[in-house]
Amino acid sequence: MAYTRRGQGEPLVLLHGIGHRHAAYEPIFDELAKSYDVIAADLPGLGDSPALPAGTGYSAENVAAAIVENFEAWGVEKPHVVGNSLGGLLSIALAQHGDVRSATCLSPAGYFRPWSLLQATATLLPLKLGSYLPNAVLKLSSKLTLGRFLIGFALYHHPGRYSPERVYGDALAMKKGRGFWRYFFRCFPLGFTSPESFRGSARVPITIAWGDKDKILHRSQAKLAAKRMKGVEFVTLTDCGHVPMGDSPEQVIAAIESTIARAAAKDVQSSVA
Numbered sequence: 001m002a003y004t005r006r007g008q009g010e011p012l013v014l015l016h017g018i019g020h021r022h023a024a025y026e027p028i029f030d031e032l033a034k035s036y037d038v039i040a041a042d043l044p045g046l047g048d049s050p051a052l053p054a055g056t057g058y059s060a061e062n063v064a065a066a067i068v069e070n071f072e073a074w075g076v077e078k079p080h081v082v083g084n085s086l087g088g089l090l091s092i093a094l095a096q097h098g099d100v101r102s103a104t105c106l107s108p109a110g111y112f113r114p115w116s117l118l119q120a121t122a123t124l125l126p127l128k129l130g131s132y133l134p135n136a137v138l139k140l141s142s143k144l145t146l147g148r149f150l151i152g153f154a155l156y157h158h159p160g161r162y163s164p165e166r167v168y169g170d171a172l173a174m175k176k177g178r179g180f181w182r183y184f185f186r187c188f189p190l191g192f193t194s195p196e197s198f199r200g201s202a203r204v205p206i207t208i209a210w211g212d213k214d215k216i217l218h219r220s221q222a223k224l225a226a227k228r229m230k231g232v233e234f235v236t237l238t239d240c241g242h243v244p245m246g247d248s249p250e251q252v253i254a255a256i257e258s259t260i261a262r263a264a265a266k267d268v269q270s271s272v273a
Contacts, residue, residue: 017085045179
């Protein structure tokens with residue numbers, strides 16, 4: 001997995017969403033690196049990371065296993081993890097498998113109803129199909145205020161905060177992500193059932209934080225998550241879209257630090273017991 005790493009302290013791994021790249025975490029990366037050993041990674045088959053080996057399905061279990069292999073390569077054991085959208089789904093899987101100390105999940109995929117899966121598809125597919133426009137068109141569009149809005153409105157509540165270079169890079173990441181369609185079609189069964197790791201009680205501290213302006217995964221899915229998983233803390237991110245890191249860095253960082261603090265408190269309780 002391609003990644004950027006900086007900082008010192010407890011390891012903290014950041015995982016992005018489908019069709020995106022680890023640059024999604026730029027708005028909070030430097031601030032987190034003041035306190036943690038931060039690793040922002042491209043998921044297998046997305047960004048600059050190679051696809052999974054031929055014949056390997058893109059199930060949550062297989063991708064989570066590949067991520068754990070990278071933990072070992074990076075020299076970290078049971079890091080804290082933050083995941084957005086698809087990255088949130090994978091973060092829950094990692095948490096329930098006991099591979100991380102805590103998980104902060106920003107609008108995690110996986111808690112679909114059939115209607116909400118249809119909504120996500122109707123919002124996401126135009127972004128993917130639009131990314132197949134010639135690069136020259138995408139680059140020109142990213143320089144225009146209207147173009148940046150059309151490219152980013154579904155992801156961010158405040159798309160105008162992003163530079164033309166950043167928006168163009170996001171469009172290219174959407175275009176070139178070789179694993180996009182494999183991840184995309186793996187999501188459809190989640191509209192009717194969910195893996196066992198998405199049910200029961202949380203094994204480690206988990207926070208699910210949802211932007212109240214999310215246009216891809218409606219925040220009502222948090223209610224379904226609350227029914228299926230116990231011991232999870234839920235947070236509403238005010239005035240935030242599906243990718244909230246740039247809409248409100250402060251709220252996202254607060255959610256992450258609160259989750260990590262709960263993990264530290266749990267460790268103290270365990271040591272006393």
